[in-house]
Amino acid sequence: MFQVVRNRVLPxxxxxxVVxxxxxxxxxxxxxxxxxxxxxVILIMAIFWMTEALPLPVTSLIPVVALPLFGIMETSDVSTAYMKDTNMMFIGGLILALxxxxxxxxxxAALAVLLLVGAKPRWLLAGFMGTTAFLSMWISNTATTAMMVPIVDAVAAELYKEDDVEMVRSISQSTVATSSGSVEELVPSESIERAKQSAAAEAERRRKVRAGIMISTSYCSVIGGTGSLIGSSPQLALKGIIQETFGATELNFASWMAFTVPGMFINLLFVWVWLQVIFIGLCRRTDGGREKEVIKVIRQKFKDLGPMTFHEIAVLVLFILCVALWFFRDPGFMPGWAELFGSAEKVDDATAAMLIVVLLFIIPAKSPFGCQEEQSETDGGSHKPSSALLEWKYVQDRLPWGVILLLGGGYALSDATKKSGLSNWIGVQLAGMVVLxxxxxxxxxxxxxxxxxxxxSNTAVANIFLPILADTAIAIRINPLYFMIPVTATCSYAFMLPVSTPPNAIAFAAANMKPNEMMKAGWFIKLVCVIVICVTMETWGNVVFGSKQFPEWANVTAITLRT
Structure with missing residues (x-):
């Protein structure tokens, strides 16, 4: 019977x-x-999302089928949820990252930072962490980790390249000398055994240093992804759900960064210290003799990139412009540029993102005037126009369309909970939590x-929890941002298992780590990050969002739900 279950049922x-x-x-x-x-509908999707019984994007399409059939929403309304302005902002941010x-x-940028921090393992760790976290604020966590891992690998290989060979050679010579009957024993057998143990311990230490730096790229891409509103998809889920449920709130690109960046730095500091404790050692002496070689390798990789091209300069300028447009659209501490076109409600962040996207496909990569031509080596010396800063084929092949559907499915469920009255029912049931x-x-x-x-999935967890937390906050008369923002950040805090996120899987495989090593490193980092985000919301969150007061925009929603 057990054999049948294992061979026929479990697969x-x-x-x-699904059935x-x-x-x-x-x-x-x-x-x-x-x-x-x-x-x-929500419970079925939650089960499918958490078990991945169906591909996540396929599960996200269930509302298009189920909600109209149950008469909860019209098909056109459900479909509209899949391309809200928040999703358009997400698409724009992804294309800019590409x-x-x-x-x-x-x-x-990564190599330039590494040249600044030096080659000692603990400072290399700091350099890789800071670079990864910053890039991950704007580029997907997976892409950032995949880009940093080969650089870590090259630096680690250079750091220990020749010492390991000399160590093995020394042990081999000692073994030959003692096993030869024609020569006098040069090294006692006890010394050979100690040398072997010392060599094995040194090799293990160096493996752990490499593993620690490697896994830092994953952890810091996750933490850095929480630093901006477009860094990870749970933030976009939060923005869309809040905008759809409450309308205008204190949450925007500037306020999110003002709140999360201080906590991000605190988390990175704890990660830097903890990874040294686990993998490097806080007081261990470093391999000073190899530092110059490591710097030489990094400098050579930087030189191989050549001088900064017009292509890179133009993309950098557009990136800075996009961040500035996001930040100053409605910063809160001063009138934003959106006021020039009516109000911040009429002009959202998606408009700024798509403006930059259009410019990426207009501005040429080779000439600031758009008329310079490059000679074709494969077409008899003929000329062709310079290509744009970005090619659509590159975007089409790499844009994560499934994540866009995942966000859309969450927005559709959020709309459905309001129109069906489920949000009101949940709020009534949770009103008893006011005593806590x-x-x-x-x-x-x-x-x-x-x-x-x-x-x-991080995004799936956000789509499930955030609407419920919004209803809970309204029921107990608490600012919804007080619950929703910490939980949104926590959705990204997956550090313990290789399968938790793609960055973990990439770094785990590249570092040749043991599963218990990731568990040992990850549990403390997860605990610290959860405590930091909760304490930050309790203190700094009240300054940025007024999280201790029940806001007027939530009060209007509460009245609407009760009626």
């Missing part, structure tokens, strides 16, 4: 979940209540989120 577990989940939850829609029908990769500007301290509620929810995100 089909995904199909079993059983809707059947077991069938009593909900049979009640013929809109709230229960909407809950039925432009940075397309011209290799990210590699130039708000900080305790936030901490517990963040811990639960941090545990679930190790085995489920």
């Amino acid at each position: 089909c577990w995904r199909s079993i979940i 059983l989940a809707p059947l077991l939850l069938l009593p909900l829609p049979l009640s013929r209540m809109k709230e229960a029908e909407c809950g039925y 432009a940075i990769q397309f011209c290799n500007l990210h590699k130039r 301290p708000p900080f305790l509620i936030m901490l517990v929810v963040c811990v639960i989120t941090a545990a679930i995100t190790e085995v489920a």
Whole structure:
């Protein structure tokens, strides 16, 4: 019987979940209540998202089928949710990130920073961490890690290249000398054994140093991704859900960075110290003799990029312009540029992002005037116009269309919870939580989120938790941002398992780590990040968002829900 289950049933577990989940939850829609029908769709999608019984983007399309059939929303309304302005901003940010990769500007920035920090392992670690975190604020976590790992590999190989060879050679010569019957024993057998143990210990130490620097690229890409509103998809899910539920709030690009960047630096400092404790050693002497060689390798890689081209300069200028447009659209501490065109509600961040995207495909890569031509070596010396800063084929092949559908599915569910009355019902049920301290509620929810995100998609977890937290906050008269922002950041804090996020998988495989090493390093970092984000919201969050007061925009929503 067990053999049959193992060979016939377990390989089909995904199909079993796809069939059983809707059947077991069938009593909900049979009640013929809109709230229960909407809950039925949400629970099915939550199960499919967390188990990945279906591909995540496919699960995200279920609302287009289920919500109209249950009469909760019209098909046109559901479809509109998949291309809200927040999703357009996300697409624009991704295309800008692809432009940075397309011209290799990210590699130039990374190598320049490494030249500044030096070659000692702990400072190399700091350099890689800072570079990775900054790039990850604007480029996807996966792309940042994939770009940094080969650089780490080259630097680590140069750091220990010749010492290992000399060590093995010394041990081999000692062994030959003692095993030869024609020569006098040069080294006692005990000394040979100690030398072998010392060599093995040194090789293990160097492996751990390399692993520590390698895994830092994953951890810092995750932490850095929380530093800007476009750094990770959970932030975009938050922005879309808040905008759809409450309208205008204190949350914008500038306020998000003002709140998260201080906490990001604190988390990076703890990660830097902890990885030294686990992998490098805080007081261990470094390989000073190899530092010049490492710097030489980094400098050579930097030289191989050549002088900065017009292509890179133009993309850098557009990147800075885009960030400035996002930051100063409605900064809060001064009138934003959006006021020139009506109001910040009419001109959102997606407009700025798409303006930059259009310019990427207009400005030529070779000439500031658009008329310089480059000679073709394969066409008999004929000329062709200079290509643009970015090519659509490059974007088409690399844009993560599945994540866009994932965000859209979350927005559709958010709309459905309001129109079905499920959000009102949840708010009533959760009103009893008013007896608990708000900080305790936030901490517990963040811990639960941090545990679930190790085995489920970050964006999927955000889409499931954020609408519920919005209703909870309204029910107990707490600023919804007080709960929603920490949980959004916590959705990204997946550090313990290689399968938690693609960056973890990339770094784990490249570092040849042991699973228990990642668990040992990751649990403390996760704990620190959760505590830091909760304490930051309790203190600094009240300054940036007024999180201790129940805002007027949430009060209007509460009145609407009750009526």
